Amino acid sequence: MARLVVLVLLSVITFLGLPSTEADYLSHTCPDTTVFTPNSDFQSNLNHLFSTLSSNATRDTDFYNATAGRNPKDTVYGLFLCRGDVTAAACKACVPTAIAEAVKLCPIEKQVVIWYDDCMLRYSNQYFFSTADESAGLYMWNTGNVTTEPNRFNKFMEASMIEVATEAANGGDKFATKETNFTQLITLYSLAQCTLDLSTIDCNTCLRAAIALVPVCCSEKGGVRILSPSCNIRFQLYPFYALQEPTPEAPAPLPVPALAPPPVPALAPPPAPPIKGKSKRSSLVIASIVASVVLSVLVVVVAGCFFGKSRLVRAERQKNKALNDMSTVESLQFDLGTIEAATKKFSDDNKLGEGGFGQVFKGTLDDGQEIAVKRLSKSSGQGVREFKNEILLVAKLQHRNLVRLLGFCLEGEETILVYEYVPNKSLDYFLFEATKREQLDWSTRCTIMEGIARGILYLHEDSRLRVIHRDLKASNVLLDANMNPKISDFGMARMFGVDDQIQGNTRRIVGTYGYMAPEYATKGLYSVKTDVFSFGILLLEILTGRKNFLGFHHPTTSALTLLIYAWQLWNEGKGMELMDPLLKDSCNPDEFSRYIQIGLLCGQEDAKIRPTMSSVVQMLKSQSISSCSEPERPAFFIGYTNDQSNTLGAPINCSINGLTISDDVPR
Structure with missing residues (x-):
């Protein structure tokens, strides 16, 4: 009887597809075309990466990526991905196993991918984050x-x-x-x-x-x-992953796997013969009945325990996935001496710019890597909060159109962020100066607009956290050596868990006049549509080469902003008059008209009818203006001054620049 129960339990567990406690190796790839020298800086960085990935596999997360090294030629990028239905314990066990096996199978190769049933490990000397590799391994x-x-x-x-x-x-x-x-x-x-x-x-x-x-x-x-x-x-044709828990009101029957051995059926008692004393036959009947009942109970108990545990584990992991504490980025900490040496003790010759909460300096590390150092003002009480917010945010964000955080320093009275150095300064440095704007032909501007849109879409929908930037403007968009945009300055951003409703209300209004959505500037209400409004303003600025600021004037209109001016010309069928004269030889008129229409859609007064960023990205890629709806009235409100109050009755503490950097100087 006991043996029968064990066999049935094994059948039930196999049938349910419960995850294995041991990592099952599947395959690996590591071409020998790119190798490193043992005991080199690359191997040292690789070991550091392994340590980071292993330690973060214990944080109830099924994905983590990290970078080790500051010299581009020795930097290593890596990540792990655990199957979404496995337990935290299984993920924690799989990642170190994958690391150990990768070292054995690919001892000197720089580009490695290894697959297990529960997880995947990948690392490379080439930056591959946020880029889809579709090659089947x-x-x-x-x-x-x-x-x-x-x-x-x-x-x-x-x-x-x-x-x-x-x-x-x-x-x-x-x-x-x-x-x-x-x-x-x-x-x-x-x-x-x-x-x-x-x-x-x-x-x-x-x-x-x-x-x-x-x-x-x-x-x-x-x-x-x-x-x-x-x-x-x-x-x-059989369940190979953790199934969802059936609803309590109508428990779902266990599914029958097709084209596979059927589960062991519950035993039914045979017809009872006439009782003639205590016979062996009656004992068998009783045993069969008991076995049937025991097996039924075991099936229910095993299934219930498994489904209940699976639900709790998934809920807990989902809860913890969005937010980690400062220890997540401890490995990125710089010591103050290193930063002072890199910036020549914050020399004025190395100064790149200055904003509301501090200064930015160019630095060069001992290995030759160029960095941008943001030094928070010591007298700014608010700045410390924004500084911590920016660390927590940017350390978790990885996208080609977001500036990359390399590290930070919290030492003595200093609070410092270290970013990748972006050589072509900020977008406003080129956009609002006639001679420099000549470098921004139509193709380049399209690349910039589409890249900014993809970056915001990542923040709103695709990142590990949901992020509202709240201070999107030309000075917060940096341009790399190829004029690709990188969104920067997340000190004003708000982050949400993956399942949270992405909106909020605040009495403390931060941001920049001219870019603020009306519902945010007047009532402190912010959502993803707040960033959509700011993107619409930025889009119009890029198309026209003009600033959208309080006090905008044009000889033919009394409009106070570029948004209102664009709306007036659009209604009169004169949208092409908005074109930057420098674009006449390189611009496609149909594309220009479509982009103006998208900018006006983003700038509509009613936040509910503004498009989402996913819709904006699709409209930017579309070849037809018919894919865009007709824009309604834009927001005519610009923003309050500091002596006015919001609808909540409390003074609005506005900050024009916040933690941003707005000077027209190199970065």
Whole structure:
């Protein structure tokens, strides 16, 4: 009897697809075309990266990326991704195992990806964060074919996989599973997952590319798994991941895996013979009844424990994923002596700019790497709060259109941030000066506008946190050597957990006049649509080469702002008069008109009808103006002065520049 119970329990556990406690190696890739020398600086940085990744695998998170090294030629970038349904304990066990095995399999290679059933580890000497690598690293499939309507199954499978891919791409944790019934007896279980640094668009593109490979490699197979460095998909005809908990009102029956051995059926008692004393036959009947009851209870208990634990683990991990404390970035801390040496003790010759809460200096580390050092003003009480906010935010954000935080310093009275050095200064340095603006032809401006939009979209929808910048303007957009934009200055930003409603209310209004949305400037209400409004203003400035500031005047209008002026010309059918004269030889008129329309849509007075940033990105990419709706009246309100009050009855403490840097000087 005891042996029978154990066998049934094993069958139930196998049938439920409970995750294994041991990491199961799948495959790896490490081309020997790029190698490093043992005991070199690269290996030292790699060891530091391994330590960072291992320690963060204990933080109930299934994704973490990090950088080690300050010299570009020796810097190493890495991440781990655990399968979205595994427990924190399984993830914690898998990542160190993957690291140890990677060292054995790829001892001197610089570019490595290793896959386990529970996790993936990737590192490289090349920066790959926020970039989708669609190259398939591993194909796996069942040996048996689907024999029930194979052609229909292929179409059904593709449709189901596209649905789960779309759900994963749009989800906060870039992970989704799905169960769909092909027939009454056959259920398709599917899974899709991306690394959390990918945008919604890039994640969807990566997953679609993997799905497109299924007919090529594995047509009509009952189970397929395709893994790439940035995403993975899998489907089976049996549950291979932790299933969702059934609703208490109507408990769902355990699914029956198709094309697999059926579960052990509950034993039913045979008909009882006439009782003639205590016979062996009656003992067997009693044993059968007891076994049936015990097995039924065991199935319910095991399933209940598993589903309950799975739900609690997932809820706890989701709760903790969004927010970590300052210890997350301890490995990025610089000592004050290093920063003073790099900036020549904050020499005026190294000064790049000055804002409301401090100064910015250029620095050069001992290894030759150039950095930008933001030194917070010692007399600013508010600045310390913004400084800590910026550390917590920027350390968690990784995107090609966001400035990269290299480190920080909290020593004595000094509070300092260390950023990557961006050589082409800020956008306003070029945009509002006629001779420098000549470098911004139409193609360059389109690149800048689209890059800014992608960066904001990442903040709003695709990052590990949901972020409202609240101070988006030309001086807070830096340009790299190729004139690609990087959004900077997150001291005024507000962050939210992945499941939080992204809006808030504040009595302390921060930001810049002319860029503030009316509902924020008058009532302290902010949401993602606050940034959309600011982006619309910035878009109009880039298109026209003119500032949108209080006191804007034009010979033909009494408008106070560029937004109002643009709206007036648009209504009169004279939108092309807004074009910067320097663009006449390089600009496509249709594109220009569409971009003006997008700017006016973003600047509408009613926040509810402003487009989301995902819609803005799509409209910027569209080739037709018909894809854009007609804009309604823009916001005519600009902002209060400091002696006015908001609707809550408290004085508004406005800060024109906040923690931003607005001087027209190099960065």
